[in-house]
Amino acid sequence: MIRLQNISKSFTTEESVIHAVKGVNLEINKGEVFGIIGFSGAGKSTLVRCINLLERPTEGSVTIDGMEITTLSEKELRTVRKKIGMIFQHFNLMKSRTVYQNVAYPLKGRGLTKTQIQNKVKSLLKLVNLSDKETAYPSQLSGGQKQRVAIARALANEPKVLLCDEATSALDPQTTLSILKLLKELNEKLGLTIVIITHEMSVIKEVCNRVAVMDKGSVIEQGDVFSVFSSPKEAVTQEFIDTTSTLSKIYDLIKANSVIVKLKPGEKIIKLKYLEKSTSEPLVSFISRQFNIDLNIIFGNIEIIQEAPLGGLVALVSGKEDDIKAAIQYLLNKNVEVEVINDGIYQ
Ligand SMILES: Nc1ncnc2c1ncn2[C@@H]1O[C@H](COP(=O)(O)OP(=O)(O)OP(=O)(O)O)[C@@H](O)[C@H]1O
Ligand SMILES: [Mg+2]
Structure with a gap:
């Protein structure tokens, strides 16, 4: 579903050049929940933003569902982006709009009738278990509820891929679990391919099939979650494992x-x-x-x-x-x- 080949991204600032992502190769299969873990500054957000070209890689190619997208025009890219939903740590909801309006927003300009939009929004809110919050404003919701709205909004265009950048980092452990459970459900029900970025090992263990460990811009280790956890090869991986293990x-x-x-x-x-x-x-x-x-x-x-x-x-x-x-x-x-x-x- 997603193939990243030799992706590098550098930022040139006045003082220096920052190599945020260096030569990353990743293949993420259709219907998989793929985790990317790394410490702060490892380059996770930059890498995931390269998947939908919110960030243009300095080098390398991005293939989504068989289509190389780095060479597409802006117009063609907009169509591809509809197939890739994204959610964030701080939800990024529009504060002055209701839950309903937030979820309806991406459906605008698609030539749908009011009734079609209404049916779609209602079914999305049902899917994330928020049917009773249609008229609420984001400020009236808990963090977990806000993330559910963000998920419903991200799913409005029926994406094939959902990118989650630290989507549970602002939530308490119990709410984190409920959001991860929802993501897993969506993965199974809709066949949605999910990419989860996190610095928490527990998140990876809870829902991911495979995991890549990032350090200083590179993917240093990847594999199925069980193998990476049972036989880590890199010290950074071991450090993450130690955060959820008492053995050491x-x-x-x-x-x-x-x-x-x-x-x-x-x-x-x-x-x-x-x-x-x-x-x-x-x-x-x-x-x-x-x-x-x-x-x-x-x-x-x-x-x-x-x-x-x-x-x-x-x-x-x-x-x-x-x-x-x-x-x-x-x-x-x-x-x-x-x-x-x-x-x-x-x-
Ligand atoms: N727009 C930018 N301009 C300059 N440097 C940037 C930019 N975006 C990211 N960087 C730098 O690239 C590196 C990787 O950043 P990135 O945000 O991808 O890390 P991260 O792994 O997501 O970290 P965190 O866990 O804190 O979110 C950092 O050194 C960061 O300062
Ligand atoms: Mg980040």
């Missing part, structure tokens, strides 16, 4: 000499990480029984991503040295990553 806290506890990680002779701390989608066996209870060892879970961080458990555990293991070794070998054979942390504090 174990190192802080050890450093702080916490009583939680005090070991008795023969005890070890092990950190387990699931690397494969197939891990659905009751591994912990199994190794405990099979190898006659005890496991005391200190943290657990397992969630379901793309219908498979992802994450891991930090546990204090006690038992005979050989039994612990055999248990660890068993886990390794099951393709679970095991890190033995022996440098806890011995009493």
